[in-house]
Amino acid sequence: MDQKSNVRVREPLLSVDGVAKALQLSVRTVRRMIASGDLPVIRFGRAVRVRQLDLDALIGRQMRGGGL
Numbered sequence: 001m002d003q004k005s006n007v008r009v010r011e012p013l014l015s016v017d018g019v020a021k022a023l024q025l026s027v028r029t030v031r032r033m034i035a036s037g038d039l040p041v042i043r044f045g046r047a048v049r050v051r052q053l054d055l056d057a058l059i060g061r062q063m064r065g066g067g068l
Contacts, residue, residue, distance in 0.1 A: 013042065013049035022055070033058070
């Protein structure tokens, strides 16, 4: 069996809208963070998802004063 077929999602994947709501930011601001590389994403065709782990890391950088 191909190893890729055994991949399981073990963490939430958030939509851009979901990230914007969680951070109380506009969707446009979240898209800018994605475009600049500050927020990594996973793409499924045209769908864009953010791992909860990556969102938590972004928040941690902000709390440490890392800025965007």
